[in-house]
Amino acid sequence: MNKLRAFHALISTTLAGVYLNFKFEKKLNSKQTYIYCANHSSNLDIVLFCLLAKGRYHFMGKEELTKNPVLGMFFKTIDIAVSRESNISAFRAFKKAGENLEKGMSLIIFPEGRIDDLYPPVLHEFKNGPFRLAIEKNIPIVPVSLVNIWKLMWDNGYKYGTRPGIGNIYVHEPILTSTLAVESADALKEEVFKKIDSKLLHHDN
Secondary structure, eight states, X not given: OHHHHHHHHHXXXXXXXXXXXXXXXXXXXXXXXXXXXXXXXXXXXXXXHHHHOOXXXXXXXXXXXXXXXXXXXXXXXXXXXXXXXXXHHHHHHHHHHHHHHHTTOEEEEOTTOSOOSOSSOOOOOOOSHHHHHHHHHTOOEEEEEEOSHHHHBOBTSTTTOBOOEEEEEEEOOOBOOTTOOGGGHHXXXXXXXXHHHHTSTTSOO
16 A cells, blocks of 8 residues: 555656655664654645655544545555544544554654644644654654645645645654653654754745
8 A cells, every 4th residue: 555655646746746855864764663743734745755754654644634535545544544623533543553653664643733724834833642652662753844845735735726846855863762751752742843843944944
């Protein structure tokens, strides 16, 4: 399934004239299980992670994605859909994600929890779940700054349209969690937030 969507991502971005420029702070280990955390402003975010992530991986995303004609196929099978309004749904989703991580499946998550209504987008406060999970399961976190993807397609592209161009993605060095206690989850969340925010377009980096 992951090979299928990587192929679909490559074809669809090429046909749309979108070229992705990945800059790595440190080369990732293709055999390592990671939790990828990124800012979220576009449905293209999911597509580009199909090209970035290696090996076995799955997404956690909003329940509405199950209704998408393409993404829904994956969110009904290997990915995890979660209702933003339900604590029980969130608990079950992170329990399932933890089981998948133990099986060697990397997790891709957007810790803001949604695409905001603001345009241009700003980075909003992160949810706690992925950071507690990273510490509990001893999984490195990879912060990813999606620098200008919203300029090519914001949200689903209906409101501001889409355009061809180069999408810049900055992949930060993985943060190891093996020495952290669960009580450090808030500090880890803040560290990841600052790293992602440091490379976004409202900065000079």
